[in-house]
Amino acid sequence: MRVAILDDEPAELRRVEQTLQQMADAGEQPWSLHSFERGEDLLRQLRRETFDLLILDWQLPDINGLSVLHWTREHMDAPPAAIMLTSRDGESDIVQALNTGADDYVSKPFRPNELKARVAAVLRRHSQQRATAEVLSFNDLVFDDAELTVTRDGKPIVMTEREYRLAHCLFSNLGRPLSRDYLYERFWPHEEMSSSRPLDTHIYRLRNKLGLTADRGWQLLTIYGYGYRLESVTPASE
Incomplete structure (x- = not known):
């Protein structure tokens, strides 16, 4: 908080x-x-x-x-x-x-x-x-807060609860930089905050699981010394 x-x-x-x-x-x-x-x-x-x-x-x-x-x-x-x-x-x-x-x-x-x-x-x-806003759509990704699930074209993407909540946060703040401190404070208990690796690992998994690449219309940027920012971009094929 x-x-x-x-x-x-x-x-x-x-x-x-x-x-x-x-x-x-x-x-x-x-x-x-x-x-x-x-x-x-x-x-x-x-x-x-x-x-x-x-x-x-x-x-x-x-x-x-x-x-x-x-x-x-x-x-x-x-x-x-x-x-x-x-x-x-x-x-x-x-x-x-x-x-x-x-x-x-x-x-x-x-x-x-x-x-x-x-x-x-x-x-x-x-x-x-x-x-009450249980379902949010971002291009071909659909977030369901009631079930804590993400689907692409109706097919579920296997994610942990923490991965879901972190992804939901990134998409809810498109274009806004989110600091490491904020993400750790929100999604990790204090005893897990001594290293940056848990966050980096989760970001890596989200890139792969959700296809956060330019050809799908997304760019998940690492802001050196600060945190991350998810942006919507025009797919390269267009």
């Missing part, structure tokens, strides 16, 4: 971090918290990193949180869940944020237990929404 927190007040940023860290410590899935004091810095990371949740202050000296929220909804195919956390608590402000795409709105000063409950509810709703 990767969470980005945007707030230009260091004390408030630490308070949100501490609250979410309590949720992370109580859960089974590892969390990774990333804090930003400038909207520009968060936007820069959003162009190259993937997050599951954004906690956004509204008023910042450069790019405000509402503008960041609007950018994610305009430019990302699968934008992360987002909660506005701000001292602006007027009815018109709340309506504007929700209409822009915020999943929830929490007023400052926030109560830690309330924030944790709202975060949990937003993540639960997003998980349910993803579950």
Whole structure:
């Protein structure tokens, strides 16, 4: 679970971090918290990193949180869940944020237990929404989330559950670079993260099993020192 927190007040940023860290410590899935004091810095990371949740202050000296929220909804195919956390608590402000795409709105000063409950509810709703989109098609590949299977022209491709989830993540983020850190945090427990070989091995298998080659319309690029990016390309035969 990767969470980005945007707030230009260091004390408030630490308070949100501490609250979410309590949720992370109580859960089974590892969390990774990333804090930003400038909207520009968060936007820069959003162009190259993937997050599951954004906690956004509204008023910042450069790019405000509402503008960041609007950018994610305009430019990302699968934008992360987002909660506005701000001292602006007027009815018109709340309506504007929700209409822009915020999943929830929490007023400052926030109560830690309330924030944790709202975060949990937003993540639960997003998980349910993803579950309803059970079948996704990418050229001749069909992903079935209910069965955790991939088929090509109706024929199943034998994959492990981890291979399926890693492939689904790559295809759901076409054209976006995904860092090794993100992929390990999402798909590997801590005890398996000491080496880069498990990820490299899985990438190699996916290239072969799914035919991620230019003649089939795909290019799985290795970004040196960073991670991987899956791109859709025009098949060479065309």
